Amino acid sequence: MSQPATVADVAAAAGVSRQTVSNALNRPEIVRPATLTRVRAAIDELGYRPHASARRLRTRQSSTLGVRLPPVHGISGAVLDRFLHALVERADERGMRILLFTATDLDDELAHMERLVEGSDVDGFVLTSTAHGDPRAAWLGERDVPFVTFGRPWGVPDMDDAPHPWVDVDGRAGLREATAGLVARGHRRIGFLGWPSPSGQGDERRLGWRDALGDAGLGAPPAGSADAGLGAPPAGSADAGLGAPPAGSADAGLGAPPAGGADAAADGATGAGSGSASGAVDLACEDDVAAATAVVAAALQGGTVFDAVVCASDTLALGARFALGAEVPVVGYDDTPVAAAVGISSVEQPLDAAAAAAVELLMGSGRSVLPASGGHRLLAPHVVWRG
Amino acid sequence: MSQPATVADVAAAAGVSRQTVSNALNRPEIVRPATLTRVRAAIDELGYRPHASARRLRTRQSSTLGVRLPPVHGISGAVLDRFLHALVERADERGMRILLFTATDLDDELAHMERLVEGSDVDGFVLTSTAHGDPRAAWLGERDVPFVTFGRPWGVPDMDDAPHPWVDVDGRAGLREATAGLVARGHRRIGFLGWPSPSGQGDERRLGWRDALGDAGLGAPPAGSADAGLGAPPAGSADAGLGAPPAGSADAGLGAPPAGGADAAADGATGAGSGSASGAVDLACEDDVAAATAVVAAALQGGTVFDAVVCASDTLALGARFALGAEVPVVGYDDTPVAAAVGISSVEQPLDAAAAAAVELLMGSGRSVLPASGGHRLLAPHVVWRG
């Protein structure tokens, strides 16, 4: 067992040529069964394993996908983590491996990608979301390097005809389901807590909330009500909200149409301080627990009444939870361990399906990466209800 | 730019032999400066990059480290995430890359590792903590495959003479610092919330808490008070070390014995009931927010008075926070985004240093993995104070 066995050894042991060994391994169907058995026996006996680098040199395929490990991801880090996990598994099923790289900025990332491509280290990439004019996409496109993004290419005119394949989760559908679920549970004054516009994902999720309110005849505030850029309040400004008073007044009961009708629900839209009684309030702040707490607390202070709140992230949801207490249902997004731990309902992304779709877009149904192509998948998430 | 350039192309362009090109790349010091310049110019001009697989085939080095992406990691997932990130960077500095693999169980993991090793896909591994008799360590050891673990090898008699190199973070020192910091801030009734024994990391952290109490002359409950083989109690059951007898007689402590002084300072500091006067309570439950909340709440109910609580994890800390409110300081462990978000102090692991140490143990100061060796690094974490 000193020197690892090579094809030559196996060939000799089985009394065949090296080529036959290779065939037995890669295209068993064209080898006569008897020969195959003999070769396989020899392989087992010698403990032979093909040398991956030798094969890659010859075939000019690295069977490797490059993935950038994004810098830092806050509370939602687990999402990428889980996606990565699923990706490794799905890739493995197709004989592909995942090579990691990191980068400090876009230029650095490009440099890394260039090295990997030119060193034939990878056959393609799985990138996180790209935006219009993203230099990575352009660079890869020019060189016909196959890649797929997890996250749609924001900013392109027609996403159905995107410049590159992508996979994404339909946050709009997710928030729609979440909101509808709350409606079904009898809630009526359902607020939304998201990020300031413009934000690709954030705006999508807001739309989902609006959709559901519309579906339920609850009406939604005029589009853009919260877009008036309440600049991100400084973090930590008000974690006093921890002990915030519970929303005092209750909800309209199940089944009973909310008093005041649809439009009334939109009154007073955003912000702290307006004395609106409506719960269909559209709040926004940066993705930070303290900021979220502050925003929600301020809204309560201003007289806003919430029956429930759906959020664009678990971070925001956690903040909202602190401000609202456990009595007012909050739904987050990403189903992070924190949400599970704290008992907050959350929209769970189908990460395994996303990974599978990414691999499929890159490789079709075969075992090698296809030439750069198009296509995309928009996957529906689902709510994990808790509490 | 159709066909990537090879050494031959560069050699031709520079008017030298292929060998000289190779030397210019790998051992520039033995090439005459003039020639070097010429070769480098040709390389730049042609955009030449060495073909990684070809090099690996020839050198029999994959320049790749295998890392298993652990199954699921809860609230502390970010830890591994950040370690991985740092590892990729540190490895990159040494010309090494990180290849991911996953596995459903130990057997599967072994199978994957075997494939990677025998296919010469990796030169070594970075594994998460191993325990005594871990088949992975044995398997790798037998084959002289270099590897290092992040996490010490629990269960070996003498860790200074461990069977393989390891890197770990000194949780004991971390909790000692956390506890001492609380003492310095005037807290006296400092409880500990950890995991049921036996738990390698958990028991270490508990010791750190005890150390600091001892240092401060506050005394700690007799060792083992919570270790009495409470096999992990079901979630939510709040019995664990609850009734831990107060450490009436403290040890000498440093400087002036606190006697009444220190203790008096703690009197009534916390809002719970009366009952037990000691806050040096040693609690334990599984790593779950709800369970932690329950345990702490039960302790409060039972009359325990807490001045502050140090925890074995941010998960537990979050649970404690829920039970105690924001007035009683809680210190967690891992400095996860959640702790930051919620404003809980936490012991931060020096993940970048850990990654650097892992690489160094594997590669020394060179650019290739050394034969399996020994050695280890125990790194001191530090508390990030908040609130």
Place this chain on the structure above:
DNA sequence: TTGAAAGCGGTACCAA
């Protein structure tokens, strides 16, 4: 210091 030639371990191509 530089050059020529021989592999590293597989697979592609072609002939048998």
Place this chain on the structure above:
DNA sequence: TTGGTACCGCTTTCAA
């Protein structure tokens, strides 16, 4: 179907 041979791109060995 099987076997022979060239060759993937680089580095190592040995001469010059």
